Amino acid sequence: MTGKPTLAVVGATGAVGAVMLQILSQHADIWGEIRLVASPRSAGKKLAVRGEEIEVLALSEEVFDGVDVAMFDVPDEVSAQWAPIAASKGVVVVDNSAAFRMDPDVPLVVPEVNPHAARVRPRGIVANPNCTTLSMIVAIGALHAEFGLRELIVSSYQAVSGAGRDGVDTLRRQMSLVAGSELGTSPGDVRRAVGDDTGPFPEPVALNVVPWAGTLRDDGWSSEEMKVRDESRKILGLPDLKVAATCVRVPVVTTHSLTVHARFEDEVTVDRAREILATAPGVVLFDNPAAGEFPTPADVVGTDPTWVGRVRRALDDPTALELFVCGDNLRKGAALNTAQIAELVAAEFTGRQP
Amino acid sequence: MTGKPTLAVVGATGAVGAVMLQILSQHADIWGEIRLVASPRSAGKKLAVRGEEIEVLALSEEVFDGVDVAMFDVPDEVSAQWAPIAASKGVVVVDNSAAFRMDPDVPLVVPEVNPHAARVRPRGIVANPNCTTLSMIVAIGALHAEFGLRELIVSSYQAVSGAGRDGVDTLRRQMSLVAGSELGTSPGDVRRAVGDDTGPFPEPVALNVVPWAGTLRDDGWSSEEMKVRDESRKILGLPDLKVAATCVRVPVVTTHSLTVHARFEDEVTVDRAREILATAPGVVLFDNPAAGEFPTPADVVGTDPTWVGRVRRALDDPTALELFVCGDNLRKGAALNTAQIAELVAAEFTGRQP
Numbered sequence: 001m002t003g004k005p006t007l008a009v010v011g012a013t014g015a016v017g018a019v020m021l022q023i024l025s026q027h028a029d030i031w032g033e034i035r036l037v038a039s040p041r042s043a044g045k046k047l048a049v050r051g052e053e054i055e056v057l058a059l060s061e062e063v064f065d066g067v068d069v070a071m072f073d074v075p076d077e078v079s080a081q082w083a084p085i086a087a088s089k090g091v092v093v094v095d096n097s098a099a100f101r102m103d104p105d106v107p108l109v110v111p112e113v114n115p116h117a118a119r120v121r122p123r124g125i126v127a128n129p130n131c132t133t134l135s136m137i138v139a140i141g142a143l144h145a146e147f148g149l150r151e152l153i154v155s156s157y158q159a160v161s162g163a164g165r166d167g168v169d170t171l172r173r174q175m176s177l178v179a180g181s182e183l184g185t186s187p188g189d190v191r192r193a194v195g196d197d198t199g200p201f202p203e204p205v206a207l208n209v210v211p212w213a214g215t216l217r218d219d220g221w222s223s224e225e226m227k228v229r230d231e232s233r234k235i236l237g238l239p240d241l242k243v244a245a246t247c248v249r250v251p252v253v254t255t256h257s258l259t260v261h262a263r264f265e266d267e268v269t270v271d272r273a274r275e276i277l278a279t280a281p282g283v284v285l286f287d288n289p290a291a292g293e294f295p296t297p298a299d300v301v302g303t304d305p306t307w308v309g310r311v312r313r314a315l316d317d318p319t320a321l322e323l324f325v326c327g328d329n330l331r332k333g334a335a336l337n338t339a340q341i342a343e344l345v346a347a348e349f350t351g352r353q354p
Numbered sequence: 355m356t357g358k359p360t361l362a363v364v365g366a367t368g369a370v371g372a373v374m375l376q377i378l379s380q381h382a383d384i385w386g387e388i389r390l391v392a393s394p395r396s397a398g399k400k401l402a403v404r405g406e407e408i409e410v411l412a413l414s415e416e417v418f419d420g421v422d423v424a425m426f427d428v429p430d431e432v433s434a435q436w437a438p439i440a441a442s443k444g445v446v447v448v449d450n451s452a453a454f455r456m457d458p459d460v461p462l463v464v465p466e467v468n469p470h471a472a473r474v475r476p477r478g479i480v481a482n483p484n485c486t487t488l489s490m491i492v493a494i495g496a497l498h499a500e501f502g503l504r505e506l507i508v509s510s511y512q513a514v515s516g517a518g519r520d521g522v523d524t525l526r527r528q529m530s531l532v533a534g535s536e537l538g539t540s541p542g543d544v545r546r547a548v549g550d551d552t553g554p555f556p557e558p559v560a561l562n563v564v565p566w567a568g569t570l571r572d573d574g575w576s577s578e579e580m581k582v583r584d585e586s587r588k589i590l591g592l593p594d595l596k597v598a599a600t601c602v603r604v605p606v607v608t609t610h611s612l613t614v615h616a617r618f619e620d621e622v623t624v625d626r627a628r629e630i631l632a633t634a635p636g637v638v639l640f641d642n643p644a645a646g647e648f649p650t651p652a653d654v655v656g657t658d659p660t661w662v663g664r665v666r667r668a669l670d671d672p673t674a675l676e677l678f679v680c681g682d683n684l685r686k687g688a689a690l691n692t693a694q695i696a697e698l699v700a701a702e703f704t705g706r707q708p
Contacts, residue, residue, distance in 0.1 A: 001625030085587060104416045151670075153631035155613040156508035157563045172534070175561075179533030180526070190652040207529075209511045209604055209611055211664050216643050218623070227697055229669065246613040248511065253538030253603050257563055258441040259509040261615075270573070289554065289570050298544040298562040310565050312394075312574045312630040315583065316596035324565040324600060354640040 004032035005068035007342065007348045008091070010082070012036040012047055012056055012350045014291040015165045016073040017081055019335035021049040027339065030346050037063050037070075043215035069345050071338045072096060087124030094341045096334055098223075101231060103127070108234045110134065112282040113141035118344045122149040124137065124342050128236060130227040131333030132156050132213075132247060135233055135256040136325045138306040138332070142280035143273060143321070144236055146267035150319075151242035152232060156224075157250045158213055159297065162329050163200040170199025171251055174206035183207060201249060210249040222247055238242055260323040267318040270311055277308050282332070287311050294336040295326040358386035359422035359703045361696065362445070364436070365705060366390035366410055370450065373689035375403040381693065384700050391417050391424075416447035418443045423699050425692045426450060448695045450482040450688055452577075455585060457481070462588045464488065465694040466636040467495035472698045474481030480695050483589060483590045484581040484628055485687030486510050486567075486601060489610040490679045491589055492660040492686070496634035497627060502619035504673075506586060511604045511611040512567055512578075513651065516683050517543065517554040525605055526552025528560035537561060555603060564603040576601055585603040608684055609651035614677040621672040624665055631662050636686070642666050647678040658685055 004228050009024075011017045018039070024034060025048070034049055036056045043058035046228075056118035057063050059078075066085045072086075072095045074081050098125070100106040107117035108127045118126050129137065135156075137160055140149065160167035174194050176185030182208040183189045184219065194204040203210045229243035250257075277285040286295050287309040295311035308325045314320035363378075365371045368521050371392070378388060379402075388403055390410045397412035413432075418424065426440075426449040433451035440447050451691050454460040454477070461471035462481045472480050483491065489510075494503065514521035528548050537543045538561040548558040557564045566579030583597035596617075604611075631639040640649050641663040648663035661680045666699045668674035681687055 041459070056366045089706055104614075110364065111484045146646060153507050153615045156512070157604070175529065175533040179529040184652070185627055186656040187653055190667075202646045204652050208650050209606060209608055210642065210650055211611070211613075211648050218665065219669075220641075221669070222643070240670075244615055244668045244670070244674065245555045246609075246676055247666065248613065248678070250511070252563060254563055257565070257602075259602065261598055283550070287574070289566065289574060289576070292556045294565050296564055298538070298558055298563050301538065301543075302540040310600065313446075314596075314598045315573075316594075320598065322598055324598055324602070341466060 004030060005346050006033045006035065006066055007031045007066045008035040008037055008063060008070040010037040010059060010070055011073035013038040013042040013045060013097040014073055016330055016334040017160060019330045020071060020073065020339060021047055023339045025050050030343060030350070035063060035067065051168060055160045057115055064091050067091045067092065069342050071342050073338065075335065083125050084123070089301045092121065092345045093123055093125045094338050096338050098130065098227065101127040101129065102234065108231060109341050110137055110141065110235050110337060111344055112138045114233055114237065119193060119280055119340055121285060124130065126345065128341060131162050132158060132224060133228050133231040133255055134333045134337055135327030135329055136258045136260060136306065137232060138282045138328045139234050139277060139280065139308045139323065139325055140260065140262060141236060142276050143262060146276050147268050149236065149238065149241060149262060150265055153258045153261040154228060155247065156247045156284060157252070158247060159252040159254045159256055159329055160205060162253040162256065165172055166200050168253055170197070170201065171253065174204055176313055178206050178299040187193055205249055205251050208251065211246065211281070213247040213249055252297045253325055254328060255301045257297060257326045257331040258313065261314065262323065263317065263320040263322055268313060268321055270313050273311055274323055277311065281309060282296040282306060289333065296326060297326055301328055303328060305334055306332060336349060356489060358384060359700050360387045360388040360389065361385045362417060362421045362424040363411060364391040364424055364514055365427035366401060367392040367396040368427055368589040369515060370684055370688040373684045374377065374425060374427065374693060375401060377689055377693045379404050382395060383605060384697060384704070389421065395401045400621055407467065410552065414581055415439055417447050421445045423448065423696050425696050427688065427692065437479050438477070442451040445478070446699045447479045448482060448692050448699065449479055450692050452484065452581065454479050455481040455483065456581055456588065462585060462696050464491055464495065464589055464691060465698055467589055468591065469698055471620055472695055482692045482695060483585045485683040486512060486578060486610055487585040488687045489583050489681030489683055490612045490660065491586060491660045492615060492636045493631060493634065493677065494614065494616060495590060496630050496637060500630050501622050503590065503595060504619055505615060507601045508616040508707050509613045510599065510601045510706045511606070512601060513606040513610055513683055514559060514603065515608040516567070516610065520683055522607055524551070524555065525559055525607065527551060528558055532560050559603055559605050562605065565600065571668065584701055599611060606651045607653045608682060609680055610683040611651060611678065611680045613673055614679055615668065616677065619675040622667060622675055624667050627649055627665055631665065637658060637662060650676060651680055654680040655682055657682060658690055660686060
C-alpha cells in the first residue's frame with residue numbers, strides 16, 4: 001500500500017467518539033479518508049474532524065469497503081457482532097469494548113507498555129483496555145520494567161463520564177438539585193432530594209461516593225474490579241500478578257484517580273522511582289506536597305498523560321510504593337489509547353514510525 | 355461520690371461540639387450538671403442540651419471547679435495547654451485533639467475495642483482517636499480479635515466536615531459556583547470558577563478529589579496518613595502492625611469512607627468474616643450487592659455505627675479481606691466516641707455499668 005490508510009470511526013457520535021474526532025484533528029495527519037459510522041438513528045448527522053464536516057454513515061458491511069483500520073467505541077454486544085465482520089473484510093479493528101479483551105487471540109495493547117503485542121492479531125482485532133486500568137497502567141508499566149511488579153492493591157475514584165453521557169447528565173442534574181441546600185447531614189436526605197433519578201448508578205452520586213461500578217461477578221466482586229485485575233495481568237504479561245481492586249464512583253465529571261500500593265520483587269527507593277516516572281513516556285510526575293503539588297482531576301482533565309503524585313515508599317515494607325495517579329478516562333482511558341493503537345497499526349501500512 | 359457526675363463540654367460551639375450536645379440529649383441521662391465551655395468570643399451564647407438552654411462559659415481555670423469529667427474538642431494547642439490544667443484540678447479529660455494521642459501516658463480508647471485502656475490514665479487524660487481511624491477501627495478490631503491482623507492498606511474518601519465548619523461552608527460555596535455549569539471537562543476550568551476560594555483545602559473540592567489531608571510529615575506522608583498508622587497500632591495494641599494509608603478528600607459533607615485491604619495471620623473465610631461483622635457491637639454489615647446493598651455516605655450520615663460492605667476475600671491472597679467501610683466522622687469519628695469514653699469513665703464514679 002502506498003497512499004495513506006483509510007480509517008473508520010465506529011461509534012463516532014458517543015462521548016468517547018467525540019474525543020476520538022478531537023484527537024484525529026490534533027494528531028499528525030497520517031490518515032487518508034476518515035469515515036464516521038454510528039447506529040442508523042445517528043446516520044446523516046454531520047460531525048467535524050480535521051476541520052471538515054463529515055456525514056455519519058449507518059453501520060453496515062459496506063461501510064468497511066476499502067477501510068484499512070477501524071476504531072470501535074460501541075457497546076460490547078455491538079462490537080461482538082461487528083468487529084469480526086469488519087475483520088473478515090481485511091480491516092484491522094481496534095476495539096474499545098470488553099468483548100475481546102480477554103480473548104487469547106486478541107492482543108490488549110497500551111503503546112507505552114506493550115506495543116509489540118499489537119503486531120500479533122490472529123483475529124484481526126486489537127483490544128483497548130478498560131478506562132480504569134488505562135488510567136494507571138502506563139505509570140505501573142514503567143515501574144514494573146525496572147523493579148519487577150509482584151502485587152497491586154488499588155482503590156479507584158472514578159468519574160461519572162466512565163458511564164457515558166448519561167453518567168455526566170445524571171451528576172449535573174443531581175448537582176443542581178443539591179447545590180445551595182443544607183443536604184448531606186442526615187440519613188437519606190440526599191437520596192430524597194434526588195429521588196429515583198440515579199441514572200446509570202445504583203445510588204445518588206452528588207455529595208456521595210458509591211462503591212460499585214459494573215455488574216456483579218463471583219464472590220461479590222464487580223466486573224470493573226475484575227477488569228482491573230485481568231487486564232493488568234494481560235498487558236504486563238504477568239498472568240500470576242496479585243491484584244486486589246476496589247472500584248468507587250465519585251462526583252467528578254471526567255478523570256479517574258487511583259491510589260496504588262505496588263509491591264515489587266526487591267527493595268525500591270523513592271528517588272529511583274521518581275527518576276523512572278519523570279522520564280517515562282506518557283507520564284507526568286507532579287509530586288511536591290510542600291509546594292501543594294499533587295495531581296487532581298480538576299487539573300488533569302483534558303490532558304493526555306498519566307499524572308503521578310504522592311510517591312512514597314511504604315513505611316513498613318521497603319519493597320512497596322504508594323502512588324496517587326490521575327488519568328483522563330475519556331482520553332488516555334479510551335479515545336487516546338485507541339487512536340495510539342490505530343497509529344501503531346497504520347505505521348505497518350505506511351512503513352513509518354508512528 | 356454518690357450523686358451524678360458533673361460534665362464539662364469544652365469546645366461546645368464547634369461542629370463536633372454541636373453533635374456532642376445532640377448525643378448528650380439522646381443518650382441515657384447519666385450526668386448531673388452539664389457545663390458548656392468555649393473561647394471567650396462565644397461566651398454568653400446559649401445552646402440547647404437535654405431540652406434546656408445553657409449559657410456558654412469562657413474557658414478559664416474556674417470553669418473546672420467541681421467538674422468530674424470534661425470532653426474537649428478544641429485545636430491541638432488549646433488542648434495541649436488546658437487539658438493538663440483541668441486534669442490538675444482532678445477532672446478526667448477526654449480529649450479529641452491530636453495533642454496527647456501518642457503520649458505513652460495517655461490511653462487512646464475506642465470503647466468497642468479497648469475499653470480497659472481507659473482505666474489507666476497517669477496524666478488524667480484519655481485521648482479520642484482521629485476521625486479517619488475511628489471510621490474503620492471498630493470493624494477492624496472485631497476482625498482482628500478473631501483472625502489476628504498483620505497488615506492494613508487503606509485509602510480514604512474523607513468528607514469535608516473533617517475540616518470543620520469551614521470545610522462544609524467551602525464545599526457548599528463551591529457547589530453553588532459549579533452546579534448547572536458544563537465545568538469539569540477542561541484543565542483548570544473548575545479551579546478558575548472557584549478562584550482562590552479553596553477554604554481549608556489546597557485545591558477545589560467540588561467536582562474534584564484532593565489527595566491531601568493535614569500537614570506534611572517526613573518522606574512525603576501527610577499527618578492524616580501517619581495518624582491512621584500510629585493510632586491503629588496503639589488502639590489495637592500492635593506496635594509493629596504494617597499500615598499504609600493514602601488519605602483523599604472528596605466532595606461529601608459528612609461521613610468518611612475507606613477501602614480496606616486487611617491481611618491476617620492465617621487464611622480467612624468471607625462467611626466467618628460476615629458472621630463476626632454481623633454480630634460485632636457498633637458495626638452494621640450492609641453487604642448484598644445483588645440487591646444493591648452497600649454503604650454510602652448518603653445513607654450512613656447521622657447514624658452511630660460503622661457500616662461495612664463489599665466484603666470479599668482477596669482472590670490472590672487467602673489471608674486478606676477487602677472491605678468498604680463508612681462511618682459518620684462527626685459522630686463515631688468524633689463526638690460519639692468521645693461521649694462513649696466519658697460514659698465509661700462516669701461509670702467508675704457511679705459504680706454502674708455504662
